[in-house]
Amino acid sequence: MQTxxxxxxxxxxxxxxxxxxxxxxxxxxxxxxxxxxILFGPNSQLNLGGAFFATTANAVQVEGRGAVAASNVSADSDILTVSDSVFAFNRDNPNARIVNHKEKHFL
Structure with missing residues (x-):
């Protein structure tokens, strides 16, 4: 598994x-x-061997395959079997944000 x-x-x-x-x-x-x-509290930790991506995008556009909306993900969809993708922010949500309450910032 890669992602x-x-x-x-x-x-x-x-x-x-x-x-x-x-x-x-x-x-x-x-x-x-x-x-x-997404809120990261003061006691939050990441324990990962790979990269971490957090986003308030409402969809992911997969090159040549279409989009996957966060509100409508199908378990049997094969659209995410490719690696090239972009986040889509095509709806207005001014309250969506990523907050980090840690003293040390994630890089």
């Missing part, structure tokens, strides 16, 4: 208050998409 693509389909922001990570011998990249916002 874990995680979307939040509810109406609330994500609150990362502890450790967010992957386990096992592989080192996949982790994508977290929540159009309603």
């Amino acid at each position: 874990i693509f995680s979307t939040v389909t509810g109406n609330n922001s994500s609150n990362i208050l502890g450790t967010l990570g992957t386990i096992g011998q592989s080192t996949p990249n982790l994508w977290l998409i929540n159009p309603n916002g």
